[in-house]
Amino acid sequence: MNPLVQPDPGLFIWTILTFLILVGLLARFAWRPLLQALERRQATIAQALEDAQRARQELERLQRESAQMMATARADAESVLARSRSDAEALREELKQKARAEAAAIVKNAERQIQLETARAIQQIRHEAVDLSVAIASKILQRQVSREDNEALIQEALKQIESQPSV
Numbered sequence: 001m002n003p004l005v006q007p008d009p010g011l012f013i014w015t016i017l018t019f020l021i022l023v024g025l026l027a028r029f030a031w032r033p034l035l036q037a038l039e040r041r042q043a044t045i046a047q048a049l050e051d052a053q054r055a056r057q058e059l060e061r062l063q064r065e066s067a068q069m070m071a072t073a074r075a076d077a078e079s080v081l082a083r084s085r086s087d088a089e090a091l092r093e094e095l096k097q098k099a100r101a102e103a104a105a106i107v108k109n110a111e112r113q114i115q116l117e118t119a120r121a122i123q124q125i126r127h128e129a130v131d132l133s134v135a136i137a138s139k140i141l142q143r144q145v146s147r148e149d150n151e152a153l154i155q156e157a158l159k160q161i162e163s164q165p166s167v
Contacts, residue, residue, distance in 0.1 A: 130157040 134153050 126158060126161055127154070129161070130154045133157060 130153070134150055134157075137153070
């Protein structure tokens with residue numbers, strides 16, 4: 001039989017002893033530092049996960065605050081727009097009222113001017129009628145009427161014209 005396949009108790013003991021020594025050396029010099037490095041790595045990963053969790057929570061909080069700020073800003077903007085619209089409408093109504101008042105004042109002033117001009121024209125027509133009447137009367141009488149007589153005749157004619165109903 002093959003000598004490599006045959007069990008040899010001496011070789012078996014030396015192999016186990018070598019294995020145990022190697023395991024002891026590895027445990028002391030390799031596994032502990034390796035386990036410590038793995039524990040540190042695990043702690044670092046746990047810390048990173050905690051930091052990521054805190055960052056995610058902070059981000060969610062900031063997003064909520066941002067959304068709230070945006071909603072507040074939109075509400076404020078809507079309020080400003082509504083106020084601006086109402087102010088513009090009030091200003092437009094005020095300007096309309098002023099324009100109507102000015103138009104009414106212009107119409108009233110024009111009516112008053114028309115009345116004054118009409119009265120002045122009637123007065124002028126009366127004076128011209130009186131002057132014409134006096135001139136005709138003077139020619140009829142064939143005499144010159146003095147200024148005092150003329151004024152008296154004018155006043156008398158005006159009284160007669162005023163007492164007559166106007167057409």
